[in-house]
Amino acid sequence: MIQDRPWFKNYPAGVPHEVDLEGYRSIMSVLDKAIEKHRARPAFRNFGKVLTYGEIDTLSRQFAAYLLGELGLKKGDRVALMMPNCLQYPVAIFGTLRAGLTVVNVNPLYTPRELRHQLVDAGASVLVVVDNFGHTVEQVIADTPVRQVITTGLGDLLGFPKGPVVNFVLKYIKKMVPDYSLKQAVRYRDALSIGARHTLPAVDIQPDDIAFLQYTGGTTGVAKGAMLTHRNLVANMLQAGEWISQGLDEGKEVIITALPLYHIFALTANGLVFVENGGLNHLITNPRDMKGFVKELKTSGFTAITGVNTLFNGLLNTPGFESLDFSRLKMTLGGGMAVQRAVAERWKQVTGVTLVEAYGLTETSPAACINPMNLKDYNGSIGLPVPSTDACVMDDAGQPLGVGEVGELCLKGPQVMKGYWKRPEETAKAIDANGWLHTGDMAKMDEGGFFYIVDRKKDMILVSGFNVYPNEIEDVVAGMPGVLEVAAIGVPDDRSGETVKLFVVPKDPNLTTEQVKAFCRENLTGYKQPRQIEFRKELPKTNVGKILRKDLRDAELGKPSQH
Incomplete structure (x- = not known):
């Protein structure tokens, strides 16, 4: 099944199946070549100041x-x-x-x-x-x-x-x-x-020298340092670059860098891909100041933007965003967490540009799958494996599963980390003897080689023996008018083992619990419907805006169970 690599038949025109890893020895050779070609061009802008x-x-x-x-x-x-x-x-x-x-x-x-x-x-x-x-x-x-x-x-x-x-x-x-x-x-x-x-x-x-110790897993235990080599980062820059640069003009692009550069997504996608392209990274210091952010976008002349779902949702709900000039915008890339259909559809409606979902991990430098950049509309998929990358879905025994079957997404490619810093046991748990990185994400693949994340293995909710995936519930409820943000977790239940609890940040102050429950009854089968709903002013998030279900679960487990 893996040998077939069905995704190749859906590769966009001009994207190669493999990348040439010998083009650059290190990240520095990427930068030096960009400097040689684009010395006088703007490279980074912040608070109106530009460095060439x-x-x-x-x-x-x-x-x-x-x-x-x-x-x-x-x-x-x-x-x-x-x-x-x-x-x-x-x-x-x-x-x-x-x-x-x-x-x-x-x-x-x-x-x-x-x-x-x-x-x-x-x-x-x-x-x-x-x-x-x-x-x-x-x-x-x-x-x-x-x-x-x-x-x-x-x-x-x-x-x-x-x-x-x-x-x-x-x-x-x-x-x-x-x-x-x-x-x-x-x-x-x-x-x-x-x-x-x-x-x-x-x-x-040397290509195998460690360029970054990129810490990850702080939300699931003690943070571990992923050893990312120069080769890992250069490979991923080339993989993502080949994929997204169709239609980009060298030396003329302006990418909005609102996710912090200490986050692997912005580091590679913005800090490396657009540097090799000779583009200008417009650095946003405090994207949480949405009014200030929109003001900066007004003067930036941006052609591309990367972000997470909560960032795009925040912009769409900030006055003045819808009246910006989007005529130069060519690319919107979402990653870091699931992109919700309601947000993607509204983004397309407001900007005229498809919000293309990508998938990656710190351990893969990060890009592993990206949707075709010429995608017409949101498709709920994380896309196709990027060049020089293999992907498959495995069961708990490590056996590959067929089309449409749900199992753990596993990846292999030159962007996969060297291992965890000083943690050989953790490395062995993550990367198996055949070199497959086990992501901890539940996924399935369709006939065309498109992959779909069902949920995090650890976030899955088991209701009366049925698997319930928080992503699906959140995606549905996020489409309800009056809802700004939503998170779903499993809480203990005497009858069903676990039941769904929903945390909602309302956009409409008059929104009621009963309205949310009615909406869920209309759109979700019985065992997926939330039994408990709690309204909140905000949800706990990482600094890049990823909602922390774990924090919500931990807080819940400290409470007596409710019925």
Whole structure:
């Protein structure tokens, strides 16, 4: 069945079955080629300030020279970056990789406990942090192996007078920078100046060197570092690039980067694919400020945008979004969580562009399946395996299942991680003896090779012996007028083992529980209907907007059962 690879017959014209992995040795060779071809073109924009490819080259070299020449770091040492999207981020990423070091991306909203775990687990030598989060670092730095902290204000690369104004407003007017004290910390701009005085040595970067320790699984237990090599990232950039660049013009695209670059989706899809394409990444520092986000979109001239379902839903529900000029928009790519039909259909209606769903994991750098970019309408599928990628659905015994049968989605390809950092047992659980990565997602494949995610294995609800998938329930209820967001979980039930509980964030303040139940009765078979419904002002989410069902479940299990 796998040998047939039925997906090839639905590949868009011009997309190859395999990618040539020998084109680039490392991420740095991708960047250097982009710099050579597009030196004077804009590469990154933030708060109205633009850095060209040539400026990224100069600044990343200074940063690399600081790390090697001043701090004396050795090849393979880990540098942690704790920042939202700002101009310092790409400079630090490319500077760290240029020095032959490994980037450890850190979510800036981590609690002190989570931050300590990651810095210790990764064995990070250096930490770069934006001032807004310095107070978190201050609480844990003494318990970590970090020997140099580099601090920066969000405005530090915006030039004069904008930079100082932004820093002043954030600290003194918006009160977004709590006081902190980090002895011996170096300012980011000083690090660049010091680096400029050092000569950057030639560094031999091998395809199998670890480029990123990308932490994952924090929502299901202790966070693990996926070891992503230069080859993994370059392969995925080529795979996704071949897929999405049909119809894109080299050197002319503007991609909205609202998902943080510390998230693997934005890192590869925006930070690498569009850099190789010579495009401009428009960095959104705080996409949760939806009004400010829409204001930025007004002036951006954007041609492409990536995001998660909640981000697209948020934009669609923000006044002014529907009146933006979408005439240049060619591509909308959704991933990171299931795209809901109601959101996809409304996106097409408002923008005229199909919201194309993709699927990936941190462990696959991330792209594994993407729908054809010429898709006319939302189809509920995660798409076809990208070039050089095999996919199949397996049962619990590890046997491949046939068309339409539900089992665990398994993947194989050059984008699959080297393994989990210092966790051989976890690696062996995830990647079997035949090299298949077991995703933990329940899926099925149709005759045309399109894959459909049914749900997370761990999120599946068992009602009287029937499998109920939260994604299906959420998709249905999200289509109800008056509902803004929804999450479904399983809760213990004496009669049926488990039953469905629904959490609803209403758009219509007059929405009632009975209306939701009636809508579910109309659209869902008996055992799938929620027995309990709770209205909430908001749902717990990760920093990229993925709804945390686990947090809802944990809170529920602390309560006595209800009937």
